[in-house]
Amino acid sequence: MVQPNANDDLTFEDLNIPYLSDARYLHLSAFVGDGPLDAQRGLMEVLPAGVKVSLDPGELYAHRGMEAILPLIERSAIIFATDHEICALMGADDYRAGCQEIASHGPEMVVCKRGEQGTYLFSREGEAEFRPQEAVEVVDNTGAGDVYDAGFLAGLLLKRPLHDCLALAHAMAAKSLGGYGRQRYPDAGDIKEITGG
Numbered sequence: 001m002v003q004p005n006a007n008d009d010l011t012f013e014d015l016n017i018p019y020l021s022d023a024r025y026l027h028l029s030a031f032v033g034d035g036p037l038d039a040q041r042g043l044m045e046v047l048p049a050g051v052k053v054s055l056d057p058g059e060l061y062a063h064r065g066m067e068a069i070l071p072l073i074e075r076s077a078i079i080f081a082t083d084h085e086i087c088a089l090m091g092a093d094d095y096r097a098g099c100q101e102i103a104s105h106g107p108e109m110v111v112c113k114r115g116e117q118g119t120y121l122f123s124r125e126g127e128a129e130f131r132p133q134e135a136v137e138v139v140d141n142t143g144a145g146d147v148y149d150a151g152f153l154a155g156l157l158l159k160r161p162l163h164d165c166l167a168l169a170h171a172m173a174a175k176s177l178g179g180y181g182r183q184r185y186p187d188a189g190d191i192k193e194i195t196g197g
Contacts, residue, residue: 008033012042025052025153028072029146030060037061037068044075054078056149062089074106080149082113096120113148119166130166136174147185148173154191168194
């Protein structure tokens with residue numbers, strides 16, 4: 001059941017800080033309203049340093065500008081964004097330069113999603129690129145970016161090299177693109193099949 005604008009009611013007091021503090025990774029995405037963004041900013045102030053944060057600002061936060069989400073970026077280990085979102089966020093023409101600028105604010109890596117053109121990753125250890133081998137038939141792209149993020153994080157949790165994390169993220173997103181809504185969302189079985197484990 002969908003309740004329009006329900007997310008706008010989220011406040012810092014709604015967050016279960018002890019529960020969130022036990023996470024290895026905490027993934028954040030964008031909200032429309034100001035209240036949830038304030039809650040996320042407050043969470044960044046109290047979250048233990050051992051919890052790695054990943055953030056996908058999406059178009060919503062990218063268009064708010066860097067100043068609005070800087071507390072989230074500074075606390076994040078990983079930023080996921082499309083090339084267009086990075087350019088909008090940084091006011092840049094070049095996504096590569098934008099990734100480097102974002103990383104200068106604290107994140108260990110910036111994962112730039114470029115659709116069928118693959119991924120550009122900028123990290124403290126250097127740069128990497130991943131290009132998918134085959135074109136994917138897109139039935140519906142709803143949620144594909146979120147599935148991509150989850151695939152990459154799954155690779156990290158499985159302690160895979162970064163290139164393997166990128167490959168897993170692309171494979172998971174490609175599967176999700178083959179169906180409507182959540183119809184083809186990958187599951188644990190898909191991860192085992194792709195990773196061989």
